[in-house]
Every structure is written in C-alpha cells, then in structure tokens.
Amino acid sequence: MTDENKPLRRETLVAQALGWMDPAHRSLIPGIFPGTTYEREGDGSYPTGRVYTRDHNPTYDQPEQLLMALEGGRDALLFSSGMSAALAVVQALRPGDHMVAPKVMYWSFRNWLLTVAQEWGLEITFVPNGDLAALEAAVIPGKTKLLWLETPANPTWVVDDIAGWARVAKAAGAHLAVDNTVATPLLTNPLKLGADIVMHSATKYLNGHSDVLAGALITAAEDDFWARVKVNRNAGGAILGPFEAWLLLRGLRTLHLRVQRASENAMAVARHFDGKKGIRLVLYPGLDSHAGHEIAARQMSGGFGGMLSLCIEGGAEAAMSVAARLKVIKRATSLGGVESLVEHRASIEGAGTPCPEDLLRLSIGIENVSDLIADIEQALEGRNI
Template identity: 60%
Template sequence: MTKPLHPETLAAQGPGRVSEPYKDIVPPIHASTTYERGAAGDYPGGRVYSRADNPSYDTAEALLAQLENAHAALLFASGQAAAATVFQALAPGDVALVPRNMYWAFRNWLLRAAAPWGLKVEFYENAAIDDLASKARALKPRLIWIETPANPTWDITDIAAAATIAREVGAVLAVDSTVATPLLTRPLELGAHLVMHSATKYLNGHSDVIAGALATAADDELWQRIKYLRSGSGAVLGPFEAWLLLRGMRTLHLRVAAACANALAIARRFEGHARLSHVLYPGLASHPQHAVAARQMHGGFGGMLSLRVKDGEEASKAFTARLKVFKRATSLGSVESLAEHRASVEGPGTLCPADLVRLSVGVEHLDDLLADIEQALG
C-alpha cells in the first residue's frame, strides 16, 4: 500500500495481520498469567507476568494507537482506572486544572481521593477558554484536563486553543475523548499530550466489557510512570475482556456513524418542541460551541444528546418512565439506546440540571426512536 489506510479499514481489520502458526484471522486469547524463564533466568518469550502486559492487550492497544495517531496506547481495567492513573502520576502539591462539569464519578474521585492525597484540584468553567487561560496563568498547573463533549450537557472545549495555553504554562494537556471517539476527534493531532477513553462505551459498544484506555503523543517520563502505575497498582484488563474490546472496535466506524446520524436527526426533530426548553447537541447550529465542534469533530457530532423538559424535574422523570424503546439505564455508547434522568443518578451534589434527561442514541431504526420520544413527551 502506498497510502496510509483509512480509520474505517484499520478498525475493521483489527490487527491487520493473521496470527502464527495457524494463520488465524481472529486473534487468539492468551490466558496465561505467567511465562517460562530461560535456563539463564531470562525471558526468551519476551513476557514476564500478565499484570505488566499480555499478548491479548497488544492488538487492541496497537489498533487504538493507530486510530489516535499516537505513539502508544495502554488498556486499563476501567475508564476510571485510566483517568485516575494520570492523576496518580503527578506529585503531591501539583495543581490539576479540571472542568467544573465532567463525568460525575471521576469528579467525586478527584475531590474525595486525589485532593486529600495532596493534589491541588482547581476548576474552570467548561468551554470557557478565557477562564481556562486566566486560571492556568495564575495557578501554573502541572495538568490541564479536558472533557469534550462534556457529560451530560455536551459542552465543547476548543482542544487546539487549550493546547496553546498548556504549552504557554508548561502543563500536560489530557483529553477525555470518550464521547467523540478517535473517529470524530483526534486530540493528539490538535496538540494534546494524552487522550483517555472509557473503552466500556463506544470502543467496545456492546455493554459487555468494563475497560479503559490511554494513548500518548510521546514516550516521555510521564508515560513511563503511567506504565509503571498500571502494573504496580494492578489496574489491568483481563485477556478475555481485551479480546472482547478488540472485537467491538472492529465495528466502531459502523456504530459511530449510525449513532451520529440518529442523534442528529432526533436533535433536529425535537428542537423547539412545545414540551422541551432545550435540546443539547453540538450538531445543532443553536449550540453555543457549534462552530468549535464543526472545526474539531469530523464525520459527525456524536451519539449523545440531552433533553430539558419544560415542566421541570417531575415531568422529566415521567417522560423517562414512559420511554419504551429507549431503555432506562446508566452508561452510553452501545448499540442499544439508553435514557436516564441524570440528576437522580448522580445524587446529592450533582451539577446536572434537575429537568435534564440524557439520551445515548443507538443504532436502532430512526423511526422507532422518534416515535418513542414523541409518545413519551405526550
């Protein structure tokens, strides 16, 4: 091949090579946790122990690195483990600048675990580059964390602008790109140092694997520390889960394209609906950061959107309860469509509007999804 393969081909092909010695098209699962040493105490097979690595990780990590145009990638036991490892790689006293509105469980972890450990966690307003810049210049953070699109209001942060700020203050820029996936946004190409995925979501896409991943632009000191921490803390994925994740990634391009098309159609259909005050979706021209999204997201605006119901919290809960095709469940990014009254899920201390219903749009027939929302709105 004289030209690089397209992401769709890379995803569909998986490892892109057959396995020896049987010429397997589908990579085998390597279940062994330990490996034989040579007579001299060396490791002729190149493996030591599966808490450090396993051949089943290799293909999924290599594929993700290709899709992100990254130097390397690592799998973790969950997205939470992947994100936490980045912060654990910092030193006590370091400042981390994070968005005020972000995945609630990780926000709680930062406040309840990272801050008491000695990390200084400071917040900036989502998508507000001026606020990010002023706080970065004042605080001189070691790490700037971005989540874009941000759960559950789908604010879009300008990654290239944030990268410029990070370079100015000498910070590492890390991006939670779970919702965008590498098919829609590649943060490393926009200047980020690290990109994180809750691989449970779109990368796997079938609600049957808990996994996380990090990809890096460079094999630097921070990356080496992250690699050590993954092994040292045991935050690794099992070989069967790694195999399932790779199987899911092979249809990533098909699932993301279908979810994006359905989500955009739903957003357009219900924007301005008499029973809704807002439809939050970056693909709509009315979205405050639509221009930024159009610039840094390619091939679609994602499969996530939120509806804010005019009559408030109880009306939004009642709407969710009436859904039939959308299943009431936590998580996102899978083939089935899911809905939840997000503030109820997050509980006390939530920053989510009480009238908001989060929709993870799947790959079902569009007419069925539209009809389900219509009847639930009454």
C-alpha cells in the same frame, strides 16, 4: 492505479483490526492468552520479552496497537476501566501539584477529584466549560502540571477548543489529557490538536455492546510522565483480563459503522425535537444553535456523536415522568452501546450536581430512528405507541 504506500483509511484499519493474523495458524481472529506467567531461560532472561501478565499479556497487543493507529499515538495501555485509566494519569502527579479540570465532566471522576485526589495532596481548580479565559486565569505557572479536558462534556455537551487548551498547557509546561470517550477517535483526534494523552472509557463506544468494562490511554510521547503512568498500571494492578481485551477488539471492528449510525440517529432526533412543544432545550453539538457548534464542526469530522440531552418543560418531575413512559429507549446507566438509553442525570448524581434538574441524557443507539422518535413523542404526550 493504486498507491501501495498510501496509508489505509481508519474504516479499513478498524474493520480488519490492522490486518493482523495469527502467525501460527493464519487465523483472522486472534487467540486469547489466559496464562499469567512466562518461562525464563536458564540464565534468567526472558527471550520473548514477556515477564508477567500484568503488563505483558499478548492479548493486549492488537487492541493497543489499533488504538495507537486510530489516535495517532506513540504508545497505548489498556486498563480494567475508564476510571482506572483516568486515575493512573492523575496519580502520576505528585502531592502539591496543581491541576485544572472542567466543572461539568464524568461525575464519578469529578467526585474522586473532589475527595480522594485533594485529600492526597493535589490542588485542583475547576473552571467553567467553554471558557478559555477562565482556564488561562486558573493556571499557576510552575505549579500547574496537568489540564484535564472532557469534550463534549457529559451530560450538557458543552464543547471546548482542544487546540486552545493545548496552547495553554504548553505555555504552562503542563500536560493536557483529553477524555475522548464520547467523540471517539473516529470523530476527534485530540493528539493531532496538541493534546498529550487521550483517555477512553472503552466500556462505551470502543466496545459498543454493553458487555465489557475497560479503559484505555494513548500518549503522544513516551516521556517521563508517561513512564509514571505505566508504573501506575503495573504496580496498581488495574489491568484488563485477556477475555475482556479480546471482546474489546471484537467490538472495535465495527466501531465505524456503529458511530456513524448513532451520530446520524442523534442528529435526526435533535433536529426533530428542537423547538418542539414540551422540550425546553435540546443540547447537541450538531445543531447550528448549539453554543459550541462552530468549534465542534472544526475539531470533529464525520458527525457529532450519539449523545444528546433533552431539557423537559416542567422541571424534574416532568422529566422523570417522560423517562418513565419510554418503551423502546431503556432506562439505564452508561452510553455508547448499540441500544438507546436514557437517564435523569440530576437524580443519579445527587447533591452538588451541575446538571439541570429537567435534563434527560440520551445515548442514541443504532435502532431505526423513526422508532426512537415515536417513542419520545409518545412519552412526551403520555399516550401509548
């Protein structure tokens, strides 16, 4: 006997996109609403509640509601990119406020914090990843307003204790925002661990097909801080186009399959090359030897994600040579797509990067894992497949 009141599991919510249907035509696939404006009544009111496409486009409704359901949030916002979503959170602070962020994180956002954010008048302290004591020491009571966390941290995949960061934030009266792009809501739910806001570069796993640029924020509470974030999206115009929102929803419907397969493949690759000749170190939270494995096992469920890094013996030149010989795995920026990608991050990030020079970042896709392993093997050996 089935329990009709039992909540649907995440895989079902994702596959059916909450089970919504077009009320006018009973279509299982939603429409796209390219219109930019809506008609008023004669008295000046808006009977549908929609005023202008910048924050009222109907194409946003379903993906935002789905993300709320997956993360367990009270409200969600789509953005034109992950960067614009992250900036909307930081710009909700006021000049003179203090925030804390990890030293290893998404490079473009870190650069923005180091330049524009500090020029704008924010005080920012960067702390070592995985060091809760350093975080506690960095917080300034009454002044620290935001803690920003990315875990696992790109591209070294250090794992931080989200619940620990949440306790520090709460004690300081600060908000905790977590970049959950790599873990996805299927593996980690930061709001349930005490975070206040979750950010996704929806370009990556949420869309999953390397054809949409998008970002998203989900909040645990619709408080004054969230109200300022919403103003930033509306006033700043960092909105997603309706066609891109529709494509994002289409990608989300296979999220559980893609994340599961990528996680399984990444684990197989990590185990295969851990301790192999030519590999100095494998960085993957799923390995028992990983420094953050215990925390990752506690706050991640269903896998450890599709991202890993290989540190190649011989330094930067050897790492670049291995990347150049890969045939199946493509040399390209980004992550979270169905295809496997590789990057030598230190050369991409340039001066000031905290990334080791011998590190190759791998976004493992959904291909046959034997083909991926064989490709890396031949690249290490310098022979053809």
